[in-house]
Amino acid sequence: MASEKSRALVIRVIDFSETSCVVTLFSEDFGKISALAKGARRLKGPFESALDLLSLCRIVFLRKSSDALHLLTEAKLERRFRAAARNLPRLYAGYYVAELLRSLTDEGDPHSELFQIANDFLLSLDSESEWRADLFRFELNALRLLGHLPMLDACVGCGKCIENRNRVAFGQLAGGVLCSQCRIGQHQVVSVSGEVIATMRRYTEQHASAQQAAPLTPRVAGEMRGVLSRYLCHLLGHQPRMHQWLDGQTHKHQ
Ligand SMILES: [Zn+2]
Structure with missing residues (x-):
């Protein structure tokens, strides 16, 4: 059994026995992995409560063959997800990131850039950032990095350039x-407004800085939420659990 190290985000924790958990981690070097964490539920266990949802940890695990769960041997906490202390919407936005990482990625398929943008977004949820625009940016760039970004500038049927018209x-x-x-x-x-398509395009331009972007108006945010949520439902074959909450959030301001 090879011993592997990586930084990783905790994206699910399930109790396995009285003392152990099964954790799903999104790691920088190995993508999504599931591992057994023996003793994780003990008060003074070997992981010292590093395995909370959305924590960033340095992990060591023993790689198991094929279908067996990996064995987590070490998890050192680098950062706890503290957005819950700020407000509920930021906590739920974090839950949604965990849900997307779980449902959009495959076990053992590395995507270090996706790890990076997820980590950056979770960090920004802990700050005063405008998280609603950042969440759209995360969703769209996650789709881009995984090869699922919808075509936004040329017709998906024939490749003809689509002029940015009204609708x-x-x-x-x-x-x-x-x-x-x-x-x-x-x-x-x-039928989607040209402004929404242009905004989606701008959010996926790799060098676009957040400061340059025009502020997201409630109208554009509402329409973009509808398009993106429905697209994700089709892609995943089910509705993400956090979508209902997101729909209700789109027009609110904090
Ligand atoms: Zn066409």
Whole structure:
């Protein structure tokens, strides 16, 4: 059994026995891994309460073959997720990140850049950041890094460049914007404002700085939430648990 080290975010903790847990971690070097943490539920256990949801840890684990759970041997806490102390919406936004990392990634498939943006976003939730815009940015860039970003500038059917008009047809199943020819006969097509498509595009430009971006208006935020949530539902084949809460949040200001 090889011993491996990495930084990792705790994305799920399930009690396994009176003293042990099964933890799902999103690690910087190995992607999502599930591991047995023996003694984690003991008060003075070997992990010293490092294994709380959304904590950032330095972990050591013994790699098991094929289907068996890895064995977590060490977890040193680097940062606890403290957003809960600030307000509930920031805590729930954190839960949603954990949910997306669990459902969008495969076990043992490394995505170090995705780890980085998730870690940065969780850190920003602990600050005074404008988290609603940052959450859209995280969702869209997670999709980009995993190869699931919808086509936003060219027709997903024929590749023709789509001019940014007032309204643009967006195919939820087709996975992007559609020209007037290609939208014929397509199912699950919605009409989206050109401003929303332009904002989504801007959020996925890798060098765009948050400061340069125009502030997100409630109208654009509401429409973008609808498009993105429905697209994610189609992609995952189910509705993420946190979506209902997110829909209710879109128009609120803190
Ligand atoms: Zn087309």
